[in-house]
Amino acid sequence: MAELLDRALALLEGRLAGEAIEVVVGRTRETEVVAYEGVIESLTQAETAVVGVRVIVGGRVGFATAGSIEDHALADALERARENAGLVEEDPDAVLAEPDGVVAPTLELVDPKLPGLRVEAKVERALDLERAARRRDRRVRDVQHATYGDRHSEVAVASTTGVATQVAQSHAWLFLEALADDGGPLSTGFASVGSRGPDGLDPEAVAAEAVDRALAGLGATKPTSQSVVVRFDPRTAGVLLGLWASALSGLAVTRRQSMFSDRVGERIAPPWFSLLDDPTDPTSLLATPVDGEGLATRPHQLVVEGILHELLFDAYAAKLAGRRSNAAALRSPGSLPAPGARALRVVAPRRSLEELDGAGSVLVVHALAGVHSGVSTVSGDFSVGVEGVLQTSHGPRPVREATVSGNLQRMLLDLVAVGDDDRELPSGTRAPSLLIDGLVLAGR
Amino acid sequence: MIDHELVEELLTIALARGGDFAELFAEERSATSVSLSDQRVGALADSGWRGVGIRVLAGDATGFAHTADLSAASLREAARTASQIARSGRGVVAAMPVGRFEPTVPSLGGQAKRRMVELLRRGDAVARERDGAVAQVTTSIGTERRRILVANSEGLFATDEQSRSRLRVHVIARADTGAQSGHEVAAFSVDFDEFLALVDVDGLAQTAAGRVLPKLRARPAPTGELPVVLARGSGGILFHEACGHGLEADHIVKRASVYVDRLGEQVASPLVTLVDDGTRDRDWGSYRLDDEGHPAQSNVLIEHGELVDYLWDRRSAAKFAREPKGNGRREDYRSLPMVRMTNTFLRPGDSDPDDIVASTERGVYVAALSGGQVNTATGDFVFGTQEAYLIEHGRITVPLRDTQLIGNGPAVLAAIDAVGNDFGMTPGTCGKNGQAVPVGTGQPTVRVRAVTLGGTIDG
Numbered sequence: 001m002a003e004l005l006d007r008a009l010a011l012l013e014g015r016l017a018g019e020a021i022e023v024v025v026g027r028t029r030e031t032e033v034v035a036y037e038g039v040i041e042s043l044t045q046a047e048t049a050v051v052g053v054r055v056i057v058g059g060r061v062g063f064a065t066a067g068s069i070e071d072h073a074l075a076d077a078l079e080r081a082r083e084n085a086g087l088v089e090e091d092p093d094a095v096l097a098e099p100d101g102v103v104a105p106t107l108e109l110v111d112p113k114l115p116g117l118r119v120e121a122k123v124e125r126a127l128d129l130e131r132a133a134r135r136r137d138r139r140v141r142d143v144q145h146a147t148y149g150d151r152h153s154e155v156a157v158a159s160t161t162g163v164a165t166q167v168a169q170s171h172a173w174l175f176l177e178a179l180a181d182d183g184g185p186l187s188t189g190f191a192s193v194g195s196r197g198p199d200g201l202d203p204e205a206v207a208a209e210a211v212d213r214a215l216a217g218l219g220a221t222k223p224t225s226q227s228v229v230v231r232f233d234p235r236t237a238g239v240l241l242g243l244w245a246s247a248l249s250g251l252a253v254t255r256r257q258s259m260f261s262d263r264v265g266e267r268i269a270p271p272w273f274s275l276l277d278d279p280t281d282p283t284s285l286l287a288t289p290v291d292g293e294g295l296a297t298r299p300h301q302l303v304v305e306g307i308l309h310e311l312l313f314d315a316y317a318a319k320l321a322g323r324r325s326n327a328a329a330l331r332s333p334g335s336l337p338a339p340g341a342r343a344l345r346v347v348a349p350r351r352s353l354e355e356l357d358g359a360g361s362v363l364v365v366h367a368l369a370g371v372h373s374g375v376s377t378v379s380g381d382f383s384v385g386v387e388g389v390l391q392t393s394h395g396p397r398p399v400r401e402a403t404v405s406g407n408l409q410r411m412l413l414d415l416v417a418v419g420d421d422d423r424e425l426p427s428g429t430r431a432p433s434l435l436i437d438g439l440v441l442a443g444r
Numbered sequence: 445m446i447d448h449e450l451v452e453e454l455l456t457i458a459l460a461r462g463g464d465f466a467e468l469f470a471e472e473r474s475a476t477s478v479s480l481s482d483q484r485v486g487a488l489a490d491s492g493w494r495g496v497g498i499r500v501l502a503g504d505a506t507g508f509a510h511t512a513d514l515s516a517a518s519l520r521e522a523a524r525t526a527s528q529i530a531r532s533g534r535g536v537v538a539a540m541p542v543g544r545f546e547p548t549v550p551s552l553g554g555q556a557k558r559r560m561v562e563l564l565r566r567g568d569a570v571a572r573e574r575d576g577a578v579a580q581v582t583t584s585i586g587t588e589r590r591r592i593l594v595a596n597s598e599g600l601f602a603t604d605e606q607s608r609s610r611l612r613v614h615v616i617a618r619a620d621t622g623a624q625s626g627h628e629v630a631a632f633s634v635d636f637d638e639f640l641a642l643v644d645v646d647g648l649a650q651t652a653a654g655r656v657l658p659k660l661r662a663r664p665a666p667t668g669e670l671p672v673v674l675a676r677g678s679g680g681i682l683f684h685e686a687c688g689h690g691l692e693a694d695h696i697v698k699r700a701s702v703y704v705d706r707l708g709e710q711v712a713s714p715l716v717t718l719v720d721d722g723t724r725d726r727d728w729g730s731y732r733l734d735d736e737g738h739p740a741q742s743n744v745l746i747e748h749g750e751l752v753d754y755l756w757d758r759r760s761a762a763k764f765a766r767e768p769k770g771n772g773r774r775e776d777y778r779s780l781p782m783v784r785m786t787n788t789f790l791r792p793g794d795s796d797p798d799d800i801v802a803s804t805e806r807g808v809y810v811a812a813l814s815g816g817q818v819n820t821a822t823g824d825f826v827f828g829t830q831e832a833y834l835i836e837h838g839r840i841t842v843p844l845r846d847t848q849l850i851g852n853g854p855a856v857l858a859a860i861d862a863v864g865n866d867f868g869m870t871p872g873t874c875g876k877n878g879q880a881v882p883v884g885t886g887q888p889t890v891r892v893r894a895v896t897l898g899g900t901i902d903g
Binding site: 036037039040041042043044045046047048049050054061063064065066067068080081083084085087088089091093141142144145185186187188222225255256259261320334336369370372373374376378379380381383384385387400401402404405406407440442444 | 558659699780814825845
C-alpha cells in the first residue's frame, strides 16, 4: 500500500518555479492498556495522521504541519509553508536531501500478527503483567503503570529532489513500575521491553526485572562520599551511549555546540572500544531502511578502535560541513529533521559480570535521575542522581540519595571493561554493562 | 468547534452502555515558531490541528478514544468506542478513522512573523556583543493559541481560549578552559502582541551570556553536604520536585507518595508556605479553566510548615469525596487528564536576601537551576545548577561548574532555615507519564541548611 506516498507525490505537482518541496505524511494506529489492581485502569485507542511540508525558495525555508492527511489538508499545509518561506531570510546552506545511489536495505519491520490481535488479548497482557509483578514477592506493595501498548505506523517522504519512500513499522511494548517495602521506606523499580509484535513480550520476565530492582533497593542508605568504579547496567549504559552519540551530531559539532568539536581523528576512547550506529540492523527497534529525509540508511562507524571516526549528518548539517548526508536524519512526520543515532552498538571484548564486579569496590547503577538537568554535552560535565548497589568487601549495600559525577569525555576514555550482558533496549540501542573508573560518588 | 446538540448526543452515546461519567474534550491549536542558530534563520514553522477526546468512567476504569476527525459520524464512533471499553473492558473495538479536516486559522500574520525573526536577530547580536568569548548563540521563539471545549454528563459545557508565547536565548562560550553553556527564557500566558510589550530581549540575552561567562573560569563543584542559598526565582523547581509532585492526589490515592496520611502534620520548616496558583496574571502555568472545565484556583498546600491540602483533579477528588480544584490538565486532546501543578511557589518571608548570604559561613549560592526530577514514592529528588558560586565567609566568591544537587523532599523542606522578603517566578515545562505541560515555579531567596552536592572535589 503506497497510498500515503501517492498523496505526498501528488502534492509535489503543485510545485512553483524555483521551489524545492518535501512532504512527509504519517499515519499511526495505537492502543494502550493500563492495568491496576486486577482491572483495566484505562484503555485508549486512536488513529492519528499528520503531514509536514517543507518549502525552500532561494534559501528561505518555510514549514507547516496539519493533523490530517486529506488532500485539502496537504494543500493547506503547502500554502502555509510557502507563505512562511516568503517571510524569512535566506540561509545559503538550506537544502533538501538528494538520493545518492545507496540502495535501501530490505527490512521486515512489521509483525503481521499485530493487526489481527484482538483487544481482549491486549487487555490480558496488561493484566498478566500486573498480576505477575504482584505475586512475585510478598514485599511488593503496589504496581503502577502496568502497561501494554502497541503502534502501527506508516510514513512516506517525497520531495522535488527525487525522494519517494514509504516505510511501515510496528511496535509493541510492556512497561511497569513496582513499589516494594519491608516495613521501611518504599523502593521502586521499573522495567520495559519492546518488540515488533506481541510474541516478543514476556510479562513474567518484565515483572521480575521491575520487582527485583525494587527489592534490591530495600534498606538503601545514603553512602559516604568517595571515588568509585561504576558499573552502569545495560539500561543506564544505554543512556550514556545516547549522550555520547548526541555529541557526535554533525550539526552540533559543525556549529561548535559539542564537546567533540574539532576532535574527528583523535582518540576519544580506549583502543579496544568501537561504537557503531547501524539502523540497517533489524534487531534494533529503531531500524529503518530510510532516514527521516528518505535516504537509504547505512551503518555509521562513529568510533573505531578508540578514534572518533564518523559523525552523524542529515542533509543540512552535511552541507554546512561541506560533505554529503550519511542518512542520519531523525524526525517525526510533524517536525523538522535533525541528525542523530538510531541503533547504537558497542564493539569491544566482553567480560563476565563477576569479573566486572570483582574489581574491588564497584557501584552497580540501576537507575539515573536528572540526566536532562545535570549533563552537558557542550562541556561534558556529568552529574546525575543514582540508585544502585555498592559491592563492598562486606557484601552488597544498596544506595540512594546520591549522585555520580565526572566528565563525559573523561568517562569515555576511562572505560575499563564491557560486560557480556547486552540488551536490546526500546530506545534502539543495544547496550552492555559499562565499567568506568574515576567517578565521584557524593552522599554523606 | 462542535455544536451543543451534537455534544449532548455524544455524551448520551458514551453512557449508553452504562458508566458513571462521560466527558468530551475538544481542542484546536495553532502555533508558530522559528529559531536562529549560528546566525542562520531556520525554518519558519506553522502547525495547526484540532481533535476530540472522549472518556467514560465506570467504577475505577476509564475508557478513552480520540479522533482528529470532527465529522458527526466519526465523533459518534469515538463515543461508542469509549463507552465499550469502559464498560466491558473486553469488547472488540474498531480503530478510529481519520477523515474530514477543517484547516485551523493561522493566528499570526506576516508582520508578526517578521517581528519574531527581528527579535531573534536582536537577541543574537546582544549576546555576541557582550564578550568575545561568546562562540555560539541559539535563539528561539514561539507562540500558540489553544481553544478548548469541555462538556460532561453532569451538565458542564465550558470553553476557554489560552495563548502562550515564549522566547529563549541559549549561549555557548569558549575559552582555553573549554566550552560552557547557559540559557534564559521569557514565557508568559499571553498572545504574541502582548508578549511583544512584555519581553525584554536585550535583558534576556544579557542574562544568558552573563550566566555562561563566569563558568569559563569555574572550578569543579564540591562534594557532600553543604548549606545552599537559592536566589529568588531560581529555585522554585526545588519545591516543584521536593513536594509538588508528591502532593498530587493521584499519587496519594495509590499511596505512592511520602506525603500520604500527613495532612495536618508538620512536613516542612515553619518558614514554608507553599501555594499552587493557576490564576496568576500572565504566568506561564496559568489558565482560566483546567482541561476538565474547572476554574483555576489559588490553593494553599503547606501553611507555616503544616500540610493543609493536596492537588486534585476530578478522578482523585471523587476518590476522597472532595471537589476538584482546577488542577486537571492534559498535554492535548490525545491524552487523559491528570493532576498537575500550575504555578507553584513559596511565599516570601522576612529575611533580607543579603543577610541570608552574609550569615552563611561556607556554602553554595545557586543563581539559576536547569531542571530536576523526583521519585515521588521515595521523595528523593535531584536538581541541576546552571549558575552557581561558592559562598565563603558570607560572601559570594568563585563560580562553580554545573552540578546536580540531591535531597529527600521532607528532609530538605525541614532544613529550610531562612526565607527572604524578595520573590521571583520562572517558567518551565513539567513532564509526567509522558505528558508535558507548561508550569511556573517561584520562591524568594531561600537557604537550605544542608543539601548534597554532586561535585567532583572534596567539600
